[in-house]
Amino acid sequence: MSSANMTMSTWVQTCSMVNQAGRSRSFSSSTVNPFQLLKNFPVAFSSLPPPKRCRPSLSPFSAVLTSQETVSEALKEQKPQFDFKAYMIQKAESVSQALDDAVPLREPLTIHEAMRYTLFGGGKRIRPVLCISACELVGGDVSVAMPAALAVELVHNMSLIYDDLPCMDNDSLRRGMPTNHKVFGEDIAVLAGHAFVAFAFEHIAVATHDVPPSRVVSAIGELAKLIGSDGLAAGQVGDKVSEGSDNAGLEMLEFIHVHKTGALLEASLVIGAILGGGTDE
């Protein structure tokens, strides 16, 4: 991807995701700052000045280009070679294949059936693709980030199962299908969620190759911190404690989104970049 161009919409989407994730850095010690990554983002808008920082307003572009037509025209002239949709589909498919290989159906059947039920229930694989992209962005090979990419998807699937539990949102359907605990029972659902997290760390530790072990340790530390009681779990707690409360204001809403959703997005980018060879610089 290093020499590929991107469409404007791709750039906006990516910036939006990175910004959303980057805000959660306030509660974690950073090894790789996602905002720093953007300085080297491989977008070849050769005739336009690259933005110093990635912001949703995209002011450097909006000052020059004011309509979709103008944007399209400008991009057409540059003959963009990077097909974002094809990139996403190809990476998502490779992630799904790797998940299928990594989590085969085996004894004890009940828990592995439950894990695979949610794992292959229609996820878009956004987090693992972000992880892989961040790795490629700093010059790393896809294979280097794949175990970590699977790990963030596994953790995401834990959060889906737990979110749906009767003691949480008490949802009966997800993506049009009965939720995990409706099919396998609450006990197996809780255990499957835990097993996802355990396997996420096992897989990074065991299946990551051609990376200095210090980087693997660093990636594990970042992922663990960002999904724990100062990260993803903190957001879920915020969500629960503010349920039905009249005092839950904008600040709490922001806290919930930054932690419950943003932290894992951030982890995806950060650990991908760490494993790909990125530094704080």
Add this chain to the structure above:
Amino acid sequence: MSSANMTMSTWVQTCSMVNQAGRSRSFSSSTVNPFQLLKNFPVAFSSLPPPKRCRPSLSPFSAVLTSQETVSEALKEQKPQFDFKAYMIQKAESVSQALDDAVPLREPLTIHEAMRYTLFGGGKRIRPVLCISACELVGGDVSVAMPAALAVELVHNMSLIYDDLPCMDNDSLRRGMPTNHKVFGEDIAVLAGHAFVAFAFEHIAVATHDVPPSRVVSAIGELAKLIGSDGLAAGQVGDKVSEGSDNAGLEMLEFIHVHKTGALLEASLVIGAILGGGTDE
């Protein structure tokens, strides 16, 4: 501890624990075999032939010593210098102090209160002391194993919370106190359990010093495998699926104990030995 003697009862207790843990190796790829560790176990029964392997029957001893009096007399003559009880108490206290430092009460208060409620609810710290002992056994310093020792205790606390949930054993009391979900609600209990596991891996990754990173990665991989869907979680699944079943025989009972209890005991020994510098030899 390397030059210290042990009492006979200590030896039996330790052998029993190691054997219980060691049986679970059948379902995991071993980096360090706990049985191998016993070959170099620092027990100075200088006048008695050391057992080739540690077995509950302790046949080499029972053939010579047939009563408690005889055992006591034989040990008195050897002037044992190692005080097992004092060792356990001192290590357990240092583990509890380290846990207090590592999991302070902070925002979000609810989840950290829930974590500390179970963490300081009277645990004997057997697993962390096993971890530290295994590290010392292979020549490592206590400080090297302390983060991993805390990690196994954190994971153990997750298993306690999850075991008590209404969807599991539905217990109202543990150690004479209301169970975690009775005090904080099922939602927070589930999240606290998850946060324990996340912090376990974070703490090993971030707080382990003076150990080659490759060993830290190896320890994380072993712990993760032994608490996941092929280890601790498998045992919990076995426990649940055989509940009320007439077909659950001795084999299933053994499977449950080896996985639900043995796997984490094994992990404690194995990762302690890995971090202390042990090898497969």
